[in-house]
Amino acid sequence: MLEQLAVEDSVAFIEKIPPELGSRLLNMMAPQYTGQCFVILNSELSATLMEGMKATSTLSMLRIIPSATFDSFLKLLSDDKKTLLKKRLTFPSNTVGAWLDSDNPAVPETFLVGDIRRSYRSSKDVPEYAPCVIKADGNIAGLLSLASLATAKDGTKVSKIMVTDFKSILVRDTLQSAASLTDWNRFDALPVTNRAGKYVGMLTHKNLHNGLSFSTGGDSSNPADSVLEDCVNAYTSTLSWLVQAALSSNINPIINKGVADDR
Numbered sequence: 001m002l003e004q005l006a007v008e009d010s011v012a013f014i015e016k017i018p019p020e021l022g023s024r025l026l027n028m029m030a031p032q033y034t035g036q037c038f039v040i041l042n043s044e045l046s047a048t049l050m051e052g053m054k055a056t057s058t059l060s061m062l063r064i065i066p067s068a069t070f071d072s073f074l075k076l077l078s079d080d081k082k083t084l085l086k087k088r089l090t091f092p093s094n095t096v097g098a099w100l101d102s103d104n105p106a107v108p109e110t111f112l113v114g115d116i117r118r119s120y121r122s123s124k125d126v127p128e129y130a131p132c133v134i135k136a137d138g139n140i141a142g143l144l145s146l147a148s149l150a151t152a153k154d155g156t157k158v159s160k161i162m163v164t165d166f167k168s169i170l171v172r173d174t175l176q177s178a179a180s181l182t183d184w185n186r187f188d189a190l191p192v193t194n195r196a197g198k199y200v201g202m203l204t205h206k207n208l209h210n211g212l213s214f215s216t217g218g219d220s221s222n223p224a225d226s227v228l229e230d231c232v233n234a235y236t237s238t239l240s241w242l243v244q245a246a247l248s249s250n251i252n253p254i255i256n257k258g259v260a261d262d263r
Contacts (some may be wrong), residue, residue, distance in 0.1 A: 005221050007036045023052030031060040048075030099169040099211040102201035106134040114154030129189035131163045138198040140191050168193050175211045
């Protein structure tokens with residue numbers, strides 16, 4: 001709705017709401033519109049909003065704004081965020097590494113379904129996809145689905161409900177090659193590995209779509225694609241809500257955040 005307004009009006013609204021909500025809102029906007037908003041916003045608020053945004057949303061916007069504005073933003077970001085963004089920007093925009101999502105950490109094989117549900121309940125972010133399951137050595141063990149997390153019992157080990165029949169993607173693969181995988185018919189996101197075969201993050205179908213649109217300088221040529229995308233997003237949101245609502249505890253378990261170097 002905000003994207004139908006003049007950019008100045010949207011900026012005025014974003015300036016009046018809590019930064020946390022502003023970051024979530026900007027995550028959902030088109031990169032071109034987000035970039036126009038950041039050009040108008042003052043640098044300090046821009047940095048605060050970027051800290052709360054998903055890395056892929058920030059990167060897609062940074063790739064299209066003037067370099068002078070880009071540099072002024074980076075100076076005010078935390079070292080961790082700055083390092084992550086600079087690292088992602090080294091990947092060409094048509095590669096998987098440029099659109100990689102590492103915000104949703106992987107979980108070990110020993111985790112229980114209830115552990116993940118508790119983590120989701122305590123998190124302020126709605127999960128867009130289920131986490132990847134990894135082995136102790138950092139290799140991929142399997143994939144979960146939001147549907148399985150919503151229906152399985154709390155005491156079930158994730159290794160009992162994970163799927164092992166799927167293709168992983170190399171961080172240096174092109175988006176075009178990743179798009180050709182038939183596994184997109186079954187999963188909302190696929191795991192990405194480095195050259196050593198270690199897990200480094202996930203490529204979501206949404207990011208794949210955005211990356212292809214960005215690389216080709218256009219958007220979906222078929223209106224039906226947009227309708228299908230909206231239906232998939234609505235379905236995913238419903239499943240996310242079910243997973244979060246399945247447990248009322250606010251206990252926050254330690255999820256494996258150790259991600260291999262993505263090279």
